[in-house]
Amino acid sequence: MSNRKLNLENKSLPELSFRLLSISSSKYENDWTSFPHSHQFTEIFFIKSGTGHMQIETETIPVEANSVILIGAQVLHTEFSNSSDPLDYFVLGVEGLKISTDRSAEYSVVSSSVNSPAIRLCFESILREMHSRQACYAEICQHYLAILILLIYRKDPVSYELVEPLNSSRECHKARRYIEENYRDKITLSSLADNCNITKYYLSHQFTQLYGKSPIAYLTEVRISAAKDLLTTTSHSIEEIASITGFSSSSYFSQTFQKVCHISPQQYRKVHVVL
Numbered sequence: 001m002s003n004r005k006l007n008l009e010n011k012s013l014p015e016l017s018f019r020l021l022s023i024s025s026s027k028y029e030n031d032w033t034s035f036p037h038s039h040q041f042t043e044i045f046f047i048k049s050g051t052g053h054m055q056i057e058t059e060t061i062p063v064e065a066n067s068v069i070l071i072g073a074q075v076l077h078t079e080f081s082n083s084s085d086p087l088d089y090f091v092l093g094v095e096g097l098k099i100s101t102d103r104s105a106e107y108s109v110v111s112s113s114v115n116s117p118a119i120r121l122c123f124e125s126i127l128r129e130m131h132s133r134q135a136c137y138a139e140i141c142q143h144y145l146a147i148l149i150l151l152i153y154r155k156d157p158v159s160y161e162l163v164e165p166l167n168s169s170r171e172c173h174k175a176r177r178y179i180e181e182n183y184r185d186k187i188t189l190s191s192l193a194d195n196c197n198i199t200k201y202y203l204s205h206q207f208t209q210l211y212g213k214s215p216i217a218y219l220t221e222v223r224i225s226a227a228k229d230l231l232t233t234t235s236h237s238i239e240e241i242a243s244i245t246g247f248s249s250s251s252y253f254s255q256t257f258q259k260v261c262h263i264s265p266q267q268y269r270k271v272h273v274v275l
Contacts, residue, residue, distance in 0.1 A: 072106030
């Protein structure tokens with residue numbers, strides 16, 4: 001009898017905090033129109049066969065069988081296939097995965113290698129599980145995704161690093177607090193996102209998911225609330241209140257107040273004035 005035992009040497013295992021959203025399998029058949037688009041999540045492409053190129057922001061990347069392409073959230077991209085050698089590929093949608101590179105756009109391209117069969121098997125297994133939807137399929141797909149990410153990382157750990165995503169709750173709380181403390185100032189979605197060091201598209205999506213309203217809608221809510229207080233506790237004119245609460249003009253303030261409260265600022269003051 002022969003026996004060989006291998007012990008796991010890792011002192012601590014990595015925390016993999018990303019989640020599978022979707023998988024699709026596509027083949028070019030002269031029936032799609034390519035146009036730049038982006039998503040709120042990261043996409044992972046695996047080219048099964050064919051040749052073509054990916055347009056990622058302003059760069060053109062050639063792709064072929066067994067290529068792996070990771071494209072981060074909010075990165076403009078599209079696929080182009082050679083009509084004589086059509087692209088056939090898998091693509092995963094993954095939430096909570098951020099690719100850290102020295103490029104201006106968040107993406108990474110991993111060329112084909114000996115690890116490709118194992119990587120392809122992960123995609124095929126996820127697709128099979130998603131089709132069958134047998135017991136525990138979601139958990140199994142998530143584990144296949146974790147294996148896939150680690151296999152990709154193993155192939156080229158120098159050119160890119162897989163890191164934990166931004167804590168969207170923390171960033172959204174920061175944005176909300178900034179609005180509450182600075183609503184008197186000029187605030188745009190872009191300036192708010194810059195203050196939180198995230199893209200405006202990501203901020204808008206995550207803030208709406210967390211609070212049920214967009215950042216700008218919440219800004220308006222805070223300003224109207226402050227205006228109500230000033231209307232009932234001070235003798236400031238409508239023009240003064242509009243300026244104090246951050247509205248660009250008294251007419252825009254009145255218009256917004258009417259839309260939100262279904263009553264004009266003047267009427268609100270008459271009804272709710274504190275004697």
